[in-house]
Amino acid sequence: MSRLEIRDLNHAYVSDKPILKNINIDINEAGVIAIIGPSGTGKSTLLRCINRLIQPTNGSIIFKNNDVANVKGKPLRELRRQIGMVFQEYNLVERLSVLENVLTGRLGYMSAWSAWRRNFTDKDIKRAFELLDFVGLSDFATQRADSLSGGQRQRVGIARALMQEPAILLADEPTSSLDPKTSVEIMELLTQLANDKGIPTLVNIHDVNLAKRYAQRMIGMSGGKVVYDGPPDGIKDEHLKTIYGGESWLQ
Numbered sequence: 001m002s003r004l005e006i007r008d009l010n011h012a013y014v015s016d017k018p019i020l021k022n023i024n025i026d027i028n029e030a031g032v033i034a035i036i037g038p039s040g041t042g043k044s045t046l047l048r049c050i051n052r053l054i055q056p057t058n059g060s061i062i063f064k065n066n067d068v069a070n071v072k073g074k075p076l077r078e079l080r081r082q083i084g085m086v087f088q089e090y091n092l093v094e095r096l097s098v099l100e101n102v103l104t105g106r107l108g109y110m111s112a113w114s115a116w117r118r119n120f121t122d123k124d125i126k127r128a129f130e131l132l133d134f135v136g137l138s139d140f141a142t143q144r145a146d147s148l149s150g151g152q153r154q155r156v157g158i159a160r161a162l163m164q165e166p167a168i169l170l171a172d173e174p175t176s177s178l179d180p181k182t183s184v185e186i187m188e189l190l191t192q193l194a195n196d197k198g199i200p201t202l203v204n205i206h207d208v209n210l211a212k213r214y215a216q217r218m219i220g221m222s223g224g225k226v227v228y229d230g231p232p233d234g235i236k237d238e239h240l241k242t243i244y245g246g247e248s249w250l251q
């Protein structure tokens with residue numbers, strides 16, 4: 001059985017205006033899987049369906065023998081805490097320290113009382129320090145999040161997602177707010193964790209060359225449908241024309 005099975009997934013924010021159209025994707029493997037496609041084609045909507053920030057109109061998303069698209073309450077919370085999410089704008093709590101931000105990744109595992117009191121265990125704190133070391137921010141643990149650069153913030157966002165011990169990681173345009181060099185560093189980090197920690201990592205990304213450089217599989221979307229699903233070196237100009245339309249930009 002696949003780690004994630006998306007079957008006949010449809011979503012419309014407004015009835016009769018479908019955004020996702022019959023999406024079928026199987027994720028079996030660890031490593032980076034890049035999702036490319038023009039603005040507005042539904043890439044973010046797809047990731048938001050997978051972690052149930054939105055409820056899809058219909059279809060199923062089978063993860064850990066449950067249908068994420070159709071569970072509620074405690075079972076949904078238990079599934080969601082195993083789905084890590086990394087955001088374009090980092091979504092950190094700016095006034096908290098780097099360490100505290102990483103620890104918030106653990107909140108989904110704690111009782112409401114412990115979470116409210118921020119009662120993190122010694123084990124959690126040790127792990128947060130280990131993850132800060134992994135993302136190269138050991139020296140920044142006590143600094144406020146708002147004192148960091150964009151690349152450093154994204155590293156905190158990645159450490160926070162790993163704090164959830166995710167079985168799958170979703171990254172929604174994690175490099176779109178970063179300069180080209182920092183974007184490469186963040187993609188390297190995501191690739192390293194996806195491979196070394198064995199986590200399938202779905203990355204929405206606009207930069208096709210960056211995607212090809214780091215992804216082991218690419219999913220091309222256009223008009224709310226999957227129009228390519230295969231290896232990066234299988235993507236030819238013909239596919240890019242189908243995905244993005246036109247060809248004048250293909251120089």
Ligand SMILES: Nc1ncnc2c1ncn2[C@@H]1O[C@H](COP(=O)(O)OP(=O)(O)OP(=O)(O)O)[C@@H](O)[C@H]1O
Pocket residue numbers: 013014019037038039040041042043044045046
């Ligand atoms: N909450 C919402 N309510 C209504 N429409 C929405 C909502 N969120 C997104 N949309 C619309 O759904 C479509 C797909 O948006 P989505 O953000 O998923 O695309 P995307 O491929 O991720 O685009 P981008 O690459 O620009 O982020 C767009 O037309 C968008 O305007």
